[in-house]
Amino acid sequence: GQQVMQIPQYQHVxxxxxxxxxxxxxTTLSNIQWYKQRPGGHPVFLIQLVKSGEVKKQKRLTFQFGxxxxxxxxxxxxxxxxxxxxxxCAGRNYGGSQGNLIFGKGTKLSVKP
Amino acid sequence: xxxxxxxxxxxxMGMTNKKSLKCEQHMGHRAMYWYKQKAKKxxxxxxxxxxxxxxINESVPSxxxxxxxxxxxxxxxxxxxxxxxxxxxxxxxxxxSGGATGELFFGEGSRLxxx
Numbered sequence: 001g002q003q004v005m006q007i008p009q010y011q012h013v014x015x016x017x018x019x020x021x022x023x024x025x026x027t028t029l030s031n032i033q034w035y036k037q038r039p040g041g042h043p044v045f046l047i048q049l050v051k052s053g054e055v056k057k058q059k060r061l062t063f064q065f066g067x068x069x070x071x072x073x074x075x076x077x078x079x080x081x082x083x084x085x086x087x088x089c090a091g092r093n094y095g096g097s098q099g100n101l102i103f104g105k106g107t108k109l110s111v112k113p
Numbered sequence: 114x115x116x117x118x119x120x121x122x123x124x125x126m127g128m129t130n131k132k133s134l135k136c137e138q139h140m141g142h143r144a145m146y147w148y149k150q151k152a153k154k155x156x157x158x159x160x161x162x163x164x165x166x167x168x169i170n171e172s173v174p175s176x177x178x179x180x181x182x183x184x185x186x187x188x189x190x191x192x193x194x195x196x197x198x199x200x201x202x203x204x205x206x207x208x209x210s211g212g213a214t215g216e217l218f219f220g221e222g223s224r225l226x227x228x
Contacts, residue, residue: 033216033217035217041221042203042219042220042221042222043156043203043217043219044219045215045216045217045218048215048216088155088156100158100169101158101217103155103156103157104155105154105155106154106155108153
């Protein structure tokens with residue numbers, strides 16, 4: 001079946017360093033979403049990317065969707081302790097319902113102050 | 114009001130018990146979901162309701178029985194669960210379940226322990 005691979009599984013950074021997590025799909029996606037889950041919390045939507053080559057920014061976070069719509073990345077500039085959590089990408093196939101959102105396994109970010 | 118409310122937050126039950134998880138949203142969303150999340154794993158889709166009708170059942174064992182009494186409420190009835198069913202059960206909602214829909218709004222989850 002279709003998979004969304006996400007790397008790395010874990011990332012430990014010093015506060016102020018940058019962080020990037022990558023997602024790759026075996027098939028072309030209609031869109032990709034990113035969620036953040038704080039320790040002990042629930043997933044919270046960050047952004048949705050729909051267009052080929054799309055780049056969106058939210059303050060220190062930059063999200064990219066590949067030209068082939070098979071890969072995506074989330075980059076955090078100058079991490080802060082508030083960035084701690086697990087970041088999930090979730091892709092959806094063409095023709096799929098929202099219910100067919102395929103989650104990556106997540107990247108757990110820890111930030112050392 | 115942009116919340117999905119789940120009750121109870123914590124539940125401990127024996128393998129012979131019957132219990133229910135409840136979820137409520139008042140955002141006018143027409144799609145509601147149950148996800149199961151084990152520790153250090155991504156959310157795993159269980160059921161999708163669209164316009165109060167079950168549209169997706171991801172081959173979930175019959176000991177889990179979903180119910181959607183109306184467009185704002187979603188229940189998950191639990192019966193004869195196994196210890197391996199212990200997990201965080203997340204309810205989510207979205208405007209619709211088709212097309213290039215937007216975000217999923219997740220509740221805080223119900224943490225279930227089966228003894």
